[in-house]
Amino acid sequence: MKSKVFALVLATTIFAFNTNAQVSFGLRAGINLQTLDAKYGNGDKIKYDLRTGFHVGVIAEIHAVSDLHVQTGILFSTKGTQQEFNIYTRKEFKLGLSYLEIPINVLYKPSIGPGKLLLGAGPYVAYAIGGNVKSRDSVGKVRFEKETTGFNSTMSNWEVTYYARRLDVGVNLLFGYEFTKKISVQLNAQLGLRDINSKIKSEVGLNANTIRSQAKNTGFGISVGYKF
Numbered sequence: 660m661k662s663k664v665f666a667l668v669l670a671t672t673i674f675a676f677n678t679n680a681q682v683s684f685g686l687r688a689g690i691n692l693q694t695l696d697a698k699y700g701n702g703d704k705i706k707y708d709l710r711t712g713f714h715v716g717v718i719a720e721i722h723a724v725s726d727l728h729v730q731t732g733i734l735f736s737t738k739g740t741q742q743e744f745n746i747y748t749r750k751e752f753k754l755g756l757s758y759l760e761i762p763i764n765v766l767y768k769p770s771i772g773p774g775k776l777l778l779g780a781g782p783y784v785a786y787a788i789g790g791n792v793k794s795r796d797s798v799g800k801v802r803f804e805k806e807t808t809g810f811n812s813t814m815s816n817w818e819v820t821y822y823a824r825r826l827d828v829g830v831n832l833l834f835g836y837e838f839t840k841k842i843s844v845q846l847n848a849q850l851g852l853r854d855i856n857s858k859i860k861s862e863v864g865l866n867a868n869t870i871r872s873q874a875k876n877t878g879f880g881i882s883v884g885y886k887f
Contacts, residue, residue, distance in 0.1 A: 681722040688715040689847075689882025693738040695754075696851070697874040705872065710753065712737035714760070718884060728766040730779060736760045738876050739790075753793045754821055756801065756855075756876075760785035762831050777835035777845055785827040785876075787855075792821040807857040822857035827876055829853070843884040851876035 691712035697705040716734030723729055735757070742752040764781035790801025799819035807822040829852045835845025854873045 693878035
């Protein structure tokens with residue numbers, strides 16, 4: 660699965676460059692408001708809150724035909740979620756995930772006023788390079804494993820551990836405005852399509868519906884771009 664996704668991204672990028680289209684490079688940075696679209700094994704939704712992160716990286720924009728462009732690049736992006744428990748337990752759960760992310764967005768850029776409108780959509784692939792997890796009483800880590808035994812989140816001896824898979828795949832939607840040929844602002848919405856929770860290897864003596872939770876990255880943000 661991982662190799663096929665990266666092969667698709669690479670092939671699409673190479674094809675775009677081989678069209679002899681005009682290519683411009685730049686930087687993009689902004690704020691993420693991310694959470695997890697998650698549910699328990701029985702289908703009940705897990706309520707998580709938004710967590711603030713950021714993204715920054717290098718972008719490339721390829722002018723294909725007319726008002727159509729392809730926007731790609733590589734971004735360092737922080738995601739995750741947080742959850743507040745009731746006032747009696749007074750515990751808080753925070754999950755932070757760091758990714759290297761490659762988006763491939765098709766942009767429609769008609770001229771509007773002095774600049775250009777930005778309307779875009781496309782897939783992304785991301786690879787987790789780090790993570791951390793906290794509760795009010797403990798600090799722990801994210802362990803990246805395809806499979807684990809037991810729960811996706813565990814706590815023992817005041818240490819909390821979250822089990823996740825590294826590869827994430829999803830889709831982007833964006834809306835923005837290019838003020839000049841160099842400066843632009845865009846709103847980004849992101850919907851993860853892949854369950855990032857590690858699979859459960861063993862459920863001996865436990866009800867599978869209470870264990871096998873699912874979680875997908877989801878969120879939105881705003882960013883500023885500068886092209887050289």
